[in-house]
Amino acid sequence: MTADDERVDEPTAELTALADPVRRRLYEFVAGQDGPVRRDTAADATGISRTLAAYHLDRMVKAGLLSTSYARPAGRGGPGAGRPAKLYEPTRDEVSVSVPPRTYDVLAGLLADAVDGDPSGNVRSALLSAAEEEGRRAADDGDLLTTLRRRGYDPESVDGEIDLHNCPFHHLAQRHVELVCGLNHALLRGLLEGRGEDPECARLAPRPGYCCVTISRSERASDE
Known part of the structure; x- marks a missing residue:
C-alpha cells in the first residue's frame, strides 16, 4: 500500500x-x-x-x-x-471523502493567499460581495436554523441568540483568520438580508470553539 x-x-x-x-x-x-x-x-x-x-x-x-x-x-x-x-x-478534524481524491482545500488556500497578497484590497472586496450574494441566495432554503445547519454552522438557539458551534471553513481559518471571519460575517449578513431580517443581527464575536459570528434574533424572527 x-x-x-x-x-x-x-x-x-x-x-x-x-x-x-x-x-x-x-x-x-x-x-x-x-x-x-x-x-x-x-x-x-x-x-x-x-x-x-x-x-x-x-x-x-x-x-x-x-x-x-x-x-x-x-x-x-x-x-x-x-x-x-x-x-x-x-476532535477538530474534518472528514470528507472524494474518489478519486480532490484537493479543494489547496485551491481554497491559494485563493486566500491571493486575496491577502492583493495590496489594492479589490479582490477582498469582491470576495465579501460574493459571500453576501451567496447568503442572499441561500435565504430560500428553509427556516434560519435549518439553513445554517445545511451550511455547516451547527447552530444552537439560546435566549434569543444563535450560537454557531462550527466554522465551515475551519481549516482555512487557521491560516487566514481575518479573511475567513470576514467571509462568514458577509455570508450571514446576506442570509439575514435575503430573509427580510436585519443584517446587523449578525455580528463578529470570536470565541474559542465557536464560529466567529453570533446572530441576535429580533422578536419577530424568533417567533417564526
Missing part, C-alpha cells in the same frame, strides 16, 4: 465508524454538548448500557472522531476521591 492509499483510507475509516446507528447517535450526542462527556452520561442519553457505550465511544476514538481526557467531577479531589473519569469530546 502506498502513502497515497493510506491517506485515502483514513477518512473512509472515519465515515465507516459512523455507519452503525447506535454509534452515530452517540457521536451526535457527544458533538452536541458544550464540553467533554462522561461514558455513563452518553449511555443514559442514548438509552444503551455503559459497557456498550464504552465500546462504541472507544471505537470512535480509534477512528479519529473523538478524543479523550480524564478528570474528576467538580468539587471532588484528594484522597478517597476515586479515579478520574474518562471523558469524550469531538
Whole structure:
C-alpha cells in the first residue's frame, strides 16, 4: 500500500465508524454538548448500557472522531476521591471523502493567499460581495436554523441568540483568520438580508470553539 492509499483510507475509516446507528447517535450526542462527556452520561442519553457505550465511544476514538481526557467531577479531589473519569469530546478534524481524491482545500488556500497578497484590497472586496450574494441566495432554503445547519454552522438557539458551534471553513481559518471571519460575517449578513431580517443581527464575536459570528434574533424572527 502506498502513502497515497493510506491517506485515502483514513477518512473512509472515519465515515465507516459512523455507519452503525447506535454509534452515530452517540457521536451526535457527544458533538452536541458544550464540553467533554462522561461514558455513563452518553449511555443514559442514548438509552444503551455503559459497557456498550464504552465500546462504541472507544471505537470512535480509534477512528479519529473523538478524543479523550480524564478528570474528576467538580468539587471532588484528594484522597478517597476515586479515579478520574474518562471523558469524550469531538476532535477538530474534518472528514470528507472524494474518489478519486480532490484537493479543494489547496485551491481554497491559494485563493486566500491571493486575496491577502492583493495590496489594492479589490479582490477582498469582491470576495465579501460574493459571500453576501451567496447568503442572499441561500435565504430560500428553509427556516434560519435549518439553513445554517445545511451550511455547516451547527447552530444552537439560546435566549434569543444563535450560537454557531462550527466554522465551515475551519481549516482555512487557521491560516487566514481575518479573511475567513470576514467571509462568514458577509455570508450571514446576506442570509439575514435575503430573509427580510436585519443584517446587523449578525455580528463578529470570536470565541474559542465557536464560529466567529453570533446572530441576535429580533422578536419577530424568533417567533417564526
